[in-house]
Amino acid sequence: MLLPTLAFSQEEAFYIEFTEVSLKKAFEDIENIYDIHFSYKDDYIKDKTISLEGKARILPELLLELQDITNLYYQVVSNRYVIVNLLPDIPANIVKLDKVVLEAYLTDGIEKNTGGSFNIQPSKLGILPGLTEPDVLESIQLLPGVLSPNETASGFFVRGGYADQNRILWDGINIYHKGHLFGMISPLNPNVASNIKFINKGTHSRYGERLSSVIDITSSNEITNNLKAELGVNGINADAVLNIPILKDKLSLQTSFRRSYTDIFETYTFRQLANKVFENTKINENEDGSNDFSFLDYNIKLNFKPHKNHSLFASMIHIDNQLDYFSEELDTNREFNDVLAISNTGYGMGWNIVWNDKLSHSNQAFFSDYAFNYNFITIEDNAQVSNFEKRNTIFDSGISTELNYKHSNRLNFDVGYQYTLKDVAYAFINTTNVSLILDSEENIVQTHSAYANVDYKNPKLFDVSLGLRTTYFQELDAVRLEPRLLIFKDISDKFKIQASAEIKNQIINEIDETVFSDLSLENRVWRLSNGENSPIINSKHGSIGFIYDFGDISIDADVYYKELENVSALSLGFLNPESIGFNIGDQNIFGTDLFLKKRFNKFNSWISYSFNRARSQFRDLNNSRSFKSKSNVTHAISTALSYKSNGFQVALGWKWQTGRPFTLADETTDGLVFNNGVNTGELPVYHRLDLSSTYTFKMSKQNKLRGKVGLSIRNLYGRNNIISREYRGNNSLNDPVELIERISLGFTPNVMFRVYW
Secondary structure, eight states: OOOOOOOOSOOOOEEEEEEEEEHHHHHHHHHHHHTOEEEOOHHHHTTOEEEEEEEEEOHHHHHHHHHHHHOEEEEEEETTEEEEEEOTTSOOOOOOOOOEEESSSSSTTEEEETTSOEEEOGGGOOOBTTBSSOOHHHHHTTSTTEEOTTOOSSOOEETTBOGGGEEEEETTEEOOOOOHHHHTBOSSOTTTEEEEEEESSSOOTTOOSOSSEEEEEEEOOOOOSSOEEEEEEESSEEEEEEEEEEETTTEEEEEEEEEEOTTTOOOHHHHHHHHHHTTTSHHHHOTTOEEEEEEEEEEEEEEEEEETTEEEEEEEEEEEEEEEEEEEETTTTEEEEEEEEEEEEEEEEEEEEEOSSSEEEEEEEEEEEEEEEEEEEEEETTEEEEEEEEEEEEEEEEEEEEEEEEOSSSEEEEEEEEEEEEEEEEEEEEESSSEEEEEEEEEEEEEEEEEEEEEEEOTTSOEEEEEEEEEEETTTTEEEEEEEEEEEEESSSSEEEEEEEEEEEEOEEEEEOOSOOSSOOOOEEEEEOOSSSSOOEEEEEEEEEEEEEETTEEEEEEEEEEEEEEEEEEEOTTTOTTOOEEEEEEEEEEEEEEEEEEEETTEEEEEEEEEEEEEEEETTSGGGOOEEOTTOOOEEEEEEEEEEETTEEEEEEEEEEOOOEEOOOEEETTEEEOOSOTTOEEOOOEEEEEEEEEEEEESOSSSOOEEEEEEEEESTTOOOOEEEEEEEOOSSTTOOOEEEEEEOOOSEEEEEEEEEO
């Protein structure tokens, strides 16, 4: 193989020498010396070491030598960007890599593709403000058009869509868990994920089920031949990651375990998070109660490669949260016990086949089990007198198969079939002498989806991806067609335009709890569409934008419009006494995302701006007039400056955004009254400053033992931002309505220490 012709603006020779160093470390040194950036799949370089004789080389000479030594193919796509791939004559799992249009989008390890999707590689992720570890979901929230007004890890809005419209996949397994510590901490161990694809537009037809975005996370598919281990601890939890070889080049095992230690020792970091989470709950209101809280997660993955053209994997993930709160009233001799358990267990299997250099085949199966169980138990004279129960369960399983045919470098075809079965139930039961079911529902929906996608690339004309997804919802007896279109055009080496249009449908969503919950935590439950008062939600989404990349300056701009039909909203009695329950309506969203990045020397800076106008309209709510949606954040600005030198990194970032809408109430002698309409008020402006710093170092010259320390501070100047104003009460005629204000996370430092070998 010959390296493609290179056209560098300055072909300067640099002295470079390596002696038995890892290829990853060699890449890092080459990036710093030649001011370039490598893009590669971790599996291609792991366990590879290289040695190079010391001498001066221009970059083309160096890449040719690397190609001979590493048996990898180096393709230069711009003056600063090099894609590393397998040589075409080496049989392997076929991995389609989209063309990268913006490298190091926020920082190293985040790339934007021609389709508008983002690739995130945690092992390469540079420093981001407020984060000391490469957290997947927290990193996504720094991208334009992504906001988390409640400051939770998974409760973020993408382009004005609600959090339950984001689909999170782990090795093909649907994840429903909202996050540890009631959403404050990502439910996924950031030190295990190998590659993440984040899609907020131009979605491939293989992805269905959700309207706003897809976060497709895969753990490593590498067959490792060397034992590797990581141990880490921070202000909340400790974790361990192991990669264990079993059969050389054939079979290996990856496993991880993470658990909080705050039930043994509470740090200042935990107390700050807990103050936010338990705010306006009885845990904060009663200082004499005892709160036993803990969380854990673990995953196991077995990778097997029996033949050069066949690879298999089996993956398992478990996420668990436990809370046990006990309190008592001495004057009444009554005791109260709140017991809350939330878990999500998933299993996945995959078999990938490469039939020849043009045809490949992938097959997958998964099962996801989500369980939410809450009990509020009242005890008098050591005897239980009542038990309020809240349940929410999801059994989600499916199989899929997909064929990929690469006709040529310009033309590619995907066809596939997917079957899923979702069994979703919730129930609210109050037991005193007998069990009284306050509210319950259980639905099962089977779906059959067939899809096809055609990718055509023509540098002289344009790149186009055209897809169609057809889904039959068996129990609902409904068929939905979902066309997808994506167009990308290189106007010049520096200027590119992109446009997309897509239709999606969603049958599972979260609803607000409609009955009393004493703990006042996790007041949303999942339910399925039933074709009656909960129809299938439909979304139409179109966008157009451009990318301008000139050396160290990059600009990415996009304008989008969404229309959503059959969105449900809970109408509370104090807002509309004549219509208590769910109303079905529509939502339309218009927005703009703008991103500007500048690199200079060892500094990286960026600023993003998002405009969002989201409005909803329901026939029996707000006198049928449209109003601002709860996801409406009109203006949002995020900016950061980072510095990297050898093993030291530091980043400072600032967020500013207008407040979310809320419903105004007037205070009278009879209590709060609502005469102004829905969401007519706006919270104060939100802003905060975050800081992060990490340092990576070798702990020994005789072995591979390395260490990493880090410090992060969220809300550096300790601003008290109001993130929501809500109303609670109206569960009975004598129950007054009260205003609940929730405050943002305060000054919150965190520290981290990890060792690798």
